[in-house]
Amino acid sequence: MKKYPVPDPGVPDNRSAARYLLWLCRRQWQSVASGAWWGALWMVSISLMPAVLGQAIGSGIANKDADELLRWTMLALLLTVFIIVAGLCRHRSAMANVYAAEYRTVQVVTRHVVKLGATLPRIVASGEVATIGSADIMSISGGFQNLSVTVGAVGAICVVGVILFSVSVPLGLTVFVGTAVLMAMTAYLTKILHRRQSAYRSTQSQLTAMAVDITAGLRVLRGIGGEWSFSRRYRCKSQSLRRAGEQVARVQSWFDSMQVLAPKVFATVVTWLAATFVIKDELSVGDMITFYGYAAFLTLPLSVLGQAANAMTGAYVSAGRVAGFLRLEPEFPAVPAGPPLAATAATAQLTDGWSNLSVPRTGLLGVVCADAEDATGLAERLARFTDSGSPAIGGVPLAKLPLPWLRKHVVLVRNEDTLFGGPLIRELTPPGRQADRATLDKAIYVSAAVDIVNGLDDGLETVIENGAKNLSTGQQQRLRLARALAAEPATLILVEPTSAVDALTEARIAERLVENRRGRSTVVFTSSALVLDHADRVCMVKDGLVTAVGTHRELLAECPAYWAVVNRGGE
Known part of the structure; x- marks a missing residue:
């Protein structure tokens, strides 16, 4: 069995649902071909059994020929063994298709x-991402599971x-016309x-998105009485x-009923027609048994086709949602690798043209904003979490720098950033690095x-837990800061990093942060006097512009707004 996930899932074809499903088929063509081969052998072997039993009855029992009966009975036994082996191989291939489709879709969605x-x-x-990650991926894998039996x-x-045509043309036509009618109803x-x-x-x-939003903001909603x-x-x-579900269930009930009733009818x-032919001596008893067996057997492939059509419908709908998600583009256009600042990355100066804020190459810069929204917007511009404004580093616009390079050298920490579930050491270790206990x-x-x-x-x-729900807000805040410090970026941008801790802890963090970040650039957006008093320089931002620059004590004395x-x- 192949191991999943694969190292490289490939580049998906997201132009449409059908193209995405075809892309999955091409990427896992070996398991698809194997499943189709064993599925065909398995079902065709089953389809031969009524003919073998009919010959055993007609040539052996009806003609009282023990040798013929033994010969056809042994053939039936061998066919039974082959059906079991082919069924096992078919199931194995079908599960390989399921896992390949599931993991590959998870990989491309996660990568996107x-x-x-x-x-x-x-x-x-x-909620859209949650639905894709659960229901849609399962629907796609269900469609691939049904490929082999289809x-x-x-x-x-x-x-x-072919067998029925060789025995009786009218009955053969009946089978094909009936099959065509059933397939048309299914379609x-x-x-x-x-x-x-x-x-x-x-x-x-x-609805899922609404539930997630309500859960995340329940405390706020209760505070304003909006729950x-x-x-x-x-x-x-x-x-x-619920009404949409009823509409689906109504059609689904007709669909399921047709799968059961139509093949039986x-x-x-077919059995009645075969019986009339026997009465007219146009068919033998053995042929009658064969037709009866096939009349009963045909309920299996017809039901399989109905189930497969249902599964492929769900897979097609889900593939359309996945393809639509994969067509979404980030706000930031891709930039070729090879940053022009590789030689001066650690010492390049970060600036923002809109606010006239200049981040020193080294030291701790405090930024105080009269409007809290200005702090968030300015911090996100400096880290290029948005593509607005004209921030630059070393005179080169951030928009012209590759994001991987920028994310490595400029790190932004906000209180809404998530702590993922899993071992804490893995969460605090910078991506792509081995855990360094000293760091x-x-x-x-x-x-x-x-x-x-x-x-x-x-x-x-x-x-x-995911989101560190078992930890307090202050504990989460300190762990987010630890995660950023472990990355040791050239420029670290912090937005209210001590808002949820007590004054003593805040003073310790401010003092230690200055020593730890010595020789590198650190920007702290805060209104805490304990932190600002440790800053080398402080900027006052009002109405989106830097209006005053100095030390904390100087601005306290000279700037009323500050x-x-x-x-x-x-307070």
Whole structure:
């Protein structure tokens, strides 16, 4: 069995749902071909059994020939063994198709999430990504699971048709006409089901996004008394989803009923016709048994085709959603590798043209904003989390620098950044690096997070929940700072990094941060006097522009706007 995930999933064809599914088929063509081969052998072998049993009855029992009976019985036994072996191989290949489609889709979606980066929450609801990562991926893998039996069912119907034509042309025509009618009914219901499933999935993702938003902002909603309003909206959207689900279920019930009833009716008609031919001496008893066996057998491939059509409809809808997500582009255009500042990366000066803010090459710069939104916007511009403004580094616009290079040298830490679940040591270790305990221990000390690590059962090996929900806000804040410090970037940008810790811890962090970041550039957006007092220089930003520059004490004495913001923050 091949190991998954594969090292390189490849570049997906996201132009349409059909092209994405075909791309998956090409990428895993070996397991698809193997599944089709064994599926055909398995189903065709089953389709031969009624003919063998019919010959055993007609040539052996009806003619009282023991040798013929033994010969056909042994052939039936060998065919049974082959059916079992082929079935096992078919199932193995089908599961290989499932895992290959699942993992490859997870890989390309995850890779695209990383590519979108900070653009993702601006253009895609969180519920949309959650739906793709669960329901849609399962639907795509379900479609690939049915590929092998689909090929087998088509092959079996063809074999049965040939056998029946060789025995009786009218009955052979009956089989093919009946099959065509059933397939037409399936196609009609599949089209309706496809349309209604698409509407259902769209409503489902909207409801999931709404649930995620309500959960994330429940504390705020309760604070402003808005939980009942959002509750009513959720109930309305939930009822819309229920109605969409009923529409799907209504078509699905007809679809499932047809899969059960239509093949049975078809088998009954074929058996009745065969019986009338026997009465007219146009068929032998053995041929009658063969036709009866095939009438019963045909319910299997026809049901398989119905189930496969249902599964492929779901896979097509889900593939369309995945392809649509993969077509989303980040706000930041790709830039060829090979940054022009490689030789001076550690000492290049970061500037913002809109606000006239210049970040010194070394030292701690404090930035105080009269409007908190200015702090967030300015910090995101400096780190190129948005493509607005005219920030530059070493005189080169950030828009002309490759994002991987920029993310390595300029790191932004915000309080809304996520701590992912898993071992804490893995979460604090910079991506693409081996865990360096000395560096991690130093970062944990500077961020005053030693007590957090010591308080965990397994220290750094402790598995934390996704979002670190088992830790307090202040603990999460310190661990986010430790994670950034461990990366040792040339420029570190912090937005209110100590807003959730006590004054004593805040003073320790400020003092240690200055020593730890000596020789590198650090920008702290804050209104905390404890932090600002340790800054080498402080800038006052009002109405989006730098209006005053100096030390903390100088600005307290000379800038009333600065005094007002700092004292407000200290209250």
